[in-house]
Amino acid sequence: MTLPIEDALPDLIDALRAEGRAVLQAPPGAGKTTRVPLALLDAGLTDGKIIMLEPRRLAARAAAERLAEQIGEKPGQMVGYRMRGDSKAGSRIEVVTEGILTRMIQSDPELTGIGAILFDEFHERSLNADLGLALTWEIRQALRDDLLLVVMSATLDAAPVAALLDDAPVITSEGRAYPVEVKHLARPLDRKVRIEPAIADEIVHSVKETEGGVLVFLPGEGEIRRVEAALAGRLPKNVEVRPLYGALPFAKQRAAIAPVESGRKVVLSTSIAETSLTIEDIRVVIDGGLARRSRYDPSSGMARLVTERVTKAEMTQRAGRAGRVAAGVCYRMWTKGEEGGLQAFPPAEIEAADLAGLALEMALWGSTDLPFLTPPPEGTLAEAQDLLRSLGALDDSNAITAHGRAVAAMPTHPRLAHMLLTAGKQAATLAALLAERDPMMNAPTDLTLRLRAIQNGDARANHGTIERIKTEAKRLSQGLEQKHSLSAAEMAALAYPDRIGLRRKGEAARFVLSGGKGAAMPDGDGLASQRLIVATDLDGDPREAKVRQALALGESELRGLYADRIRWENHCAWSKRDRRVLTRKYEMFGALTLDDRRWDDADPDAVAQAMLDGIREMGLRLSGAARRFRARVELLREGGMDLPAMDDDSLMATLDDWLLPHLDGVRSAEDWKKFNPLEALRGMLDWNQMQMLDREAPAHFTTPLGRKLPIDYDGELPQITVRVQEMFGVTRHPTVGKTPIRVTLLSPGQKPVQVTADIPGFWVNSYPDVRKDMRAQYPKHPWPEDPREADPTLRAKPRGQ
Template sequence: MSDALPIDGVLPDLRAAIAKAGRAVLAAPPGAGKTTRVPLALLSDIAGRIVMLEPRRLAARAAAERMAATLNEPVGETVGYRIRGDAKVGNATRIEVVTEGILTRMLQSDPELTGIGALVFDEFHERSLNADLGLALAWEVRGALRDDLALIVMSATLDTGPVAALLGDAPIVRSEGRAFPVETKWLDTPVRSGTRFEAAASALIERAVAETKGGVLVFLPGEGEIRRVAADLRLPADCHIHPLFGAMDMKAQRAAIRPAETGRKIVLATSIAETSLTIEDVRVVVDTGRARRARFDPGSGMSRLVTEPVSRAEADQRRGRAGRVAEGTCYRMWTKGEEGALPAFPPAEIEVADLAPLVLELALWGAGDGKELAFLTPPNPGVLNEARALLEDLGALDATGITAHGKALSRLPLHPRLGHMLMHAGRDAAPLAALMAERDPLPRSASVDLALRLEALARPGEAIANRGVVERVKAEAKRLTRLAPDAPPMNPAEMAALAYPDRVGLRRKGDQPRYVLSGGKGAVLSEDDPMAGARLIVVTDTDGNPREARIRQAIEITEAELRAVHGAQIGWHQVCEWSKRENRVIAREQERFGAVVLADRTWKDADPDAMARAMLDGVRQLGLTPSEAARRFLARVALVRESDADLPDMSEDAMMDRLEDWLLPHLGGVRTAADWKGFDLLPALRAMLDWGQMQRLDQAAPAHFVTPLDSKIPIDYSGEAPEIAVRLQEMFGVTEHPRVGRTPLRVTLLSPARRPVQTTTDLPSFWATSYEDVRKDMRGRYPKHPWPDDPVDASPTRRAKPRR
C-alpha cells in the first residue's frame, strides 16, 4: 500500500489480537486510515468474507471505492458494497462494505453468517441503533454458533473500556493518528443574544476564508441552514460552495468530496461529514456547534428533530477533519469558556429513538425484551412497552410473540408502520410508503396536505424544494412495488390510516383548528392552512411536542373511509365520568375509535354503580367536606386510635386513598358538586366501625356530655382537650366538674343568647369565685332569666322567669 497512514503502525498488533482472541477494539483518531486499511490488512488472516458496517450510505460507497482503488480494481471485485437500493458485489468479493441495517437482515436470515469470517463495526462511536443491535446479535452468534467469527469494533472518540468489557475483555489496540497539528480558534465573546444563527455562521465562515488558505469544511445542523447560509455568504470569486447532506443525490455528494479543480472549495455539510470521509483539500473546519437529532417521546408516540449543542466528542471529531492531510485550523462558534458546558458524548440512538423497529427485530430473533443481549446501553423499558403496544395494534405481535404478519414486516426495508400499510394496501401504497420514509420534498410554506406531496411525485413543478428527494422517492417506490403483495384498491387517506391508527384526528369544537388524536394526544394545525376546516384527518408528521404537537403533514379522511379501514375497532361505549368543567357526573353513549368520538348521545338509565364510581373522581377533585358532626367523629377516632390501633386510620389522606371501600356504597343519588356539598359523611364514617369498635369508641371518647336536664351536648375532641359549650343555667347545681375518663372537659359557659361567658376546667371553683361578677353583668343584660345568689343550690333550667 502506498501513502503510509498512521494506522499502518498498529496493524500488526491488531492482526495479532484477532489471531489470539478473535475480537478487538481499535481506537484511532480521525485521519488515521482505519476505515480503508483495516479490512485490507485482514484479508490474508480471515477465512471468508469481511463485512464492514458504515453508518451512512455515502461513507460506505466512498470507503469501498477507496479500497478498490488501492487494489487497482473496480468496485465489485475484491471490494464491493451493499446499501439500500444499490449493490456492487460479485462472486470474488472478499470485502463488503454495508450500511448497518443490511447486517441485521443478514443475521436474521442466516444467524450462522455462512461464508463470513469477520465483522468490522466502523465509527461505532456514533452509537446508531442498528450498530448496537448488530453488535449484540453478532456477539450472541459468536458465543452460541460461531466461535470462529472475528469481531472488530473501531472508533475515533468512543470510550473503549465499556465496549471491550462488553466483548469479554477484548484486547484494545490504539493508534495515535497523524501528526498534523490543528490550531483551534474560539470566539472572544459569545454570540450576541438575538443574533440570527445563519448570520453568525456566515460571519465566521467569511473570517475563516479571509485568514486561511485551502478548502473549508463547515458543519451546520441541517439542509435548511445550509441553504440559508449559502445565500448569506459573501466570498471571493474563486470560492466554490458545495452543499453536502444525506438527501442529496450521489453525484452532488461526490462533487463535494472531490478536490476542487480551481479556486477554493467551501463545503457546507451536516454531520454526515464527521466520519469516514476524507475531503482531501480541506485545511480549515468551521464548527457552528449545533447538531440535529431525532428524539422520540414515548408519551406522545412521536419523534421530532431537535437542534442541540454538539458534544465535546463530536467537536473533536469535527476538528480532526482539518488535520487529515496537512496542518489545519478549526474555528469554533463558541467561546473557550462555553466549551466546558458541552456534554461529553452525544446520546446513543437507543436512548432517544423510536424503538418499534428494534422490538420487532428482537421478537424475530426470539430475544423478548433483549435483556439477555449484550447492549452497551440497554433500551428503556417504558419506551419498549410503548413500541410493543404499537406493534400489537398493527398485528405484528401477540401474546405468543411475533406473528406471521410481523415476520413479513421485518423483511421490508420500512418502519413497521409503513410496512403494515404496504402489506395491506398493496402495490398502490408503494409511492406513499417511500414518500413518508423520506423528508418533505415541498417547502415549509406549503400546506400540510399529504395529497400535495403525492401529486408532486406525478407532476413535479416549481413548488418542489428538493428534486433529489423526489427522484429518490420514485426509485424507492419502484423497489417497494416489487415487494408488495396484491391487495384491494385503497385511496391515500385509507392507506395513511393503516400506518397511523393512533393518529386519526377529530377537530375539536371552536375556531382554532385543534384536533384530538385517536391515541389520546392533541395536535394543532395552522389557522391559515387550507386543511384547517377538515373534520377528520390522519396526521403523518408532527413536531413531536408532547403537550400539543404542531401538525407538519396530514391528509383528510372521511368517516366512511375510516370505517372502511378500521370498522372493527369502532364501537359504542357507555361512559360515566366526572366533568370538571360542569362539576357534575355525565353519562354518555359514545361511538369511538380510540379517543376519537364519532357520535355522542345521552345514556339513559345509566348504571347507578357506574355513576357512583364516576362521582368518586368528583370527590377527589372537590375534597372531603365533613359536617360539624362528622368532624367531631373523626376527631374522636383519631384520639382513641392513639391507644387502640384496631380502629381504622381516618386521616384525610388515608380516607382519600380508600374512597372505593367506604364511600362508594353511600353515593347513590349524589351526582353534582351541589349534591356533594349537602352530603353528610357521618353515616358513611360510622359504617367503617363494627359494633365492638363503636363500643370501645363510645366508652373511651363519648360523643356527648349529658346535662342534669338530659340535654346531649356534643363533645369536641379536635383541640388540645375535649370541649363542650353549654348554657350556664343548665349547669346550676353541678358540683363536680365534667370529665372524660380522668380528663376534665373544657367547658364554655354560654349566655341565654348562646354567647360565650366563661371558659373553665374547674366548675366548682367558678361557682365560688367568678360567678358573682358574671351574675352582676348578666342580670342587667338578661333580667328575665334566673341568676340565683347560690348556683350550687339552684335547680338547672332552660326557661326564663315566669311572667307575673
C-alpha cells in the same frame, strides 16, 4: 507507500489469534479501512468470509474498490460490497452498510460462512452500528466463539468498548499527519442568517492564498447547492467545484473524491468526508461548523435530520483532513472563543433517535436484554413499543407478530412499512413523500398539494426533492401487491394511528389527536374547519403542536379502518362545576370522543364511588347526632378502649370502607347536605363495641320525668341541657361512669340560669337566689322552697295557686 497502520497490524493479528476480539484505534488516514481486512486474510485467521461495516454507502463502495485494487481485481471477485439496492458479491471480503448486517443476522443468527466482523468508523455511533455490535457480541458469546470481532475507530474512547467485549485487547496506531495551521474568524458570524455567502467568500479567499485541493464542510445538500451558486464566476477557470453528499448520484460522488487531471478542485461536502473517505490531494479545509444528524422528530413521528454545531472531536477530524498529504491549513468559520462552548463528542444516535426500528429488531431477535454500549433510554423505547403495538407489529407482551416480521423486512420506517403492507403499491408515493423533507415548504398544510405536485408538477415544489420522492416510490413499490383502493387520508391514517385529529367543539383550527396531544392549524387554512384530519407533520411543541402537513379524513373512513379500536366507555365522575355526579357514555378512538350520550342506567356502585370524590372536595358534613356519636367513641378511645378512630382525617382516609355502602341515591351537593351519616358511623362498630359504647358512654340521660335528653360529649365533660323544674327531687348528680355530667339548667323561658356539675350543692347554695329571681319572672311555675322534696314537673301551677 507504507501506511501508518502497518506498524499496528502484527499486534492486531496476535490479539485476534489469542483472544478472537480486539479494539483498534487509528486516526483518519492511517489506512485501517483498506489494510485490516486484507491483513486478516493474509494471516489466515479464518476460512470464513470477512464482513466489514461502513456507515455510509459511498464509503462502503469506495472501500471495496480500494481493497480490490490492492489485489489487482475489481469488486465482485474476492472483494465485494453490499448495500440497499446495489451489491457485488465477494468470495472472501464484503464491505456492507450497517443495516445489511442486521438483516444478515436476523435471517441467519449463526452467521454461517462468516469468519470475522469488522466495525469500521465505530466512533460515529450510529444506531445500526450499536445494534449490530450488540447482536454480534451476543452471537459470539452464545453461538460462535470462533467468530472474530474487531471494532475500529478514529476518535472513540476505546475503554468502554473494550470493557463491553469482555476486556478485549486495545491496539493503537499513532498514524501520521502533517502540521495543519488553524485560522479562526476575527468576529462571530450572525447565526440568524445563512452562512453560505460568508463561506463562499472564504473559499474565494483561501484559493488565492493556498495551494492544493479545498475541502469545505457544510451540513447538507441545500447549503452545498447555495454555496455552489454563490461561487459562480468567482473562481479561476482551473478550479473545479465538486459537490459531495449522500443523495448525489454515485458517479458524481466518485468524481468528487477522485483527483483532478489538472488545476485544483473545491469539494463541497457533508460530514461524509470527515473520516470514512479518502479524498485525493486535499490540503485546505474550510469548516462551516455545522453538522446534520439523525434525531427522533416528534413532529413527524420518525427520524429527521437536524442541524447542530459540530463537536470538538468533529472539528479535529475535519482539520486533520488538511494534513493527510502535506502541511495544510484549516479555516474555521467561528472565533477561537466559541470553541469553549462546543461539546466534546457527538452523542450516540441511540440516545436521541427514533427507536421504533430498534424496538422492532429487538422483538424480532426475541430479546430486549442486549449488550448495548449505550442502553436505549427506557422512556423512548417504551414509546416505540407503544407505536409498534398500535401498528400490529407487536402483541400486548411486546412479542413480534407475523405482521411485525413482514414490517421488519421492509426497507423503511415501521410506520410506512405497515402502511405499504396494508395498502399495497398505491401507498408507495405517499410513503416516499412522508419519508422525505417537504417539497413545498411554504404551501398550506394539505398534503394533497404535494401529491399533485409529484404527479403533475408545480412551480412551487423543489424539483430535486420531487425527483428523489419519485425514485424512492419506484423502489418501495417493488414486490408489493395491488390492493383495494384507499384514499391518501386512509393510507396516512394507517401510518399515523396516533395522529388522527378531531376538531375541538366550537374551536376552528384546534384539534385533539388520538394519541392524546393537542394540535392547531393557522386560521384560515383549508383544513382548519375539517372535523377529522390525519396530521403527518407537526412542529413538535409538547403543549399544542402546529400542524405543518395533514389530510382531511372522513368519519366513515376512520370507522372503516379502525372499527375494532372504536369503543364505548361509560364515564361516571364528580363534576366540580356542576357539583354533582355526571354519568355519560362516550364513543372513543384513542383520546378522541366521536360521540357523547347520557348514561341513564349508570351502575349505582360507580355513582357512589364518584360521589366520594365530591365528598373529598366538599368535606365531611356531620349532623348533631353524628357528631355526638363520634364524640362518645373518641371519649372511650382516649380512655384506652379499642374502637375505630373517627377524627376527620381518619374518616376522610377511610371513606370507601365506612361511607361508600350508605351512599345509595346520593349524587349531588344538595343530596349530601341532607344526608345523615349517623348510621354509617354506627356501622363502623360491631355488636360488642356498640354494647360497650352504650354502657360506658350512653347516648342519652333519662330525666326524672322519663324524658331522654341527648348527652353532648364535645366538651371537657359530657353535658345536657334541662329545665330546672324537671330536676326537682334529684339528690345525686348524674354521671357517665364516674364522670359527672355538666348540667345547664334552664328557666321556663329556656334561658340558662345555672351551669353545674353538682346539683345537690346547687339546691343548697344557689337555688334560693335563683328561686327569688325566677318567682318574679315566672310566677305561674312552681318554685318550692326545698326542691329536693318536690316532684319534677314541666307544667305550670294549676289555676288559682
